[in-house]
Amino acid sequence: EIVMTQSPATLSVSPGERATLSCRASQSVSSNLAWYQQKPGQTPRLLIYGASTRATGIPARFSGSGSGTEFTLTISSLQSEDFAVYYCQQYNNWPPWTFGQGTKVEIK
Amino acid sequence: EVQLVESGGGLVQPGRSLRLSCTTSGFSFGDSAMSWVRQAPGKGLEWVGFIRSKAYGGTTEYAASVKGRFTISRDDFKSIAYLQMNSLKTEDTAMYYCPRGIDYFDYWGQGTLVTVSS
Numbered sequence: 001e002i003v004m005t006q007s008p009a010t011l012s013v014s015p016g017e018r019a020t021l022s023c024r025a026s027q028s029v030s031s032n033l034a035w036y037q038q039k040p041g042q043t044p045r046l047l048i049y050g051a052s053t054r055a056t057g058i059p060a061r062f063s064g065s066g067s068g069t070e071f072t073l074t075i076s077s078l079q080s081e082d083f084a085v086y087y088c089q090q091y092n093n094w095p096p097w098t099f100g101q102g103t104k105v106e107i108k
Numbered sequence: 109e110v111q112l113v114e115s116g117g118g119l120v121q122p123g124r125s126l127r128l129s130c131t132t133s134g135f136s137f138g139d140s141a142m143s144w145v146r147q148a149p150g151k152g153l154e155w156v157g158f159i160r161s162k163a164y165g166g167t168t169e170y171a172a173s174v175k176g177r178f179t180i181s182r183d184d185f186k187s188i189a190y191l192q193m194n195s196l197k198t199e200d201t202a203m204y205y206c207p208r209g210i211d212y213f214d215y216w217g218q219g220t221l222v223t224v225s226s
Binding site: 032034036043044045046049055056087089091094095096097098099100101102 | 145152153154155157169170171172205207211212213214215216217218219
């Protein structure tokens with residue numbers, strides 16, 4: 001089973017600042033990686049798939065990069081609605097698909 | 109508009125069974141793979157399993173933690189996916205989601221809460 005490790009666990013950022021979230025896979029997942037956003041009490045929302053392709057309707061301030069075992073989600077200028085928990089997920093080696101434990105982005 | 113609505117959750121005793129439904133609309137259900145993902149209270153996301161479309165054999169795959177106890181099925185006429193859960197354990201307590209997709213998941217419902225407790 002591929003283990004996905006996200007860092008940091010919590011990221012404190014001021015509105016308007018840049019946020020950089022990391023996700024590491026225990027073995028290569030090529031570019032088969034997705035990012036999700038989940039706000040409290042809400043359902044997860046797909047942000048990025050294929051490591052760098054934005055999903056439909058996702059603002060350009062969200063960008064993904066990386067391949068193999070190291071991935072990054074960047075939010076270029078944090079808006080108030082971006083404070084949430086972010087999960088990465090690999091879909092290269094199954095079963096199972098695996099998620100990271102999440103990074104909480106909070107207001108500084 | 110794509111919609112997915114999970115239902116069937118509730119409080120159930122350990123060892124009992126429960127069947128969840130995922131009623132969909134707004135997309136070609138018969139051409140779509142469907143998955144189940146769960147989230148224990150205050151925890152992260154855990155993939156449960158998926159069912160391929162009939163065009164790909166309608167076959168299923170499961171996480172090791174539920175294999176042999178859970179069964180995913182589909183009714184393409186009604187555009188509904190099901191999750192039959194047998195021999196439930198306390199650790200199965202979670203919100204259950206049925207997102208569309210087989211690898212990444214582009215549409216999610218609001219989930220249905222399953223609580224396994226005596």
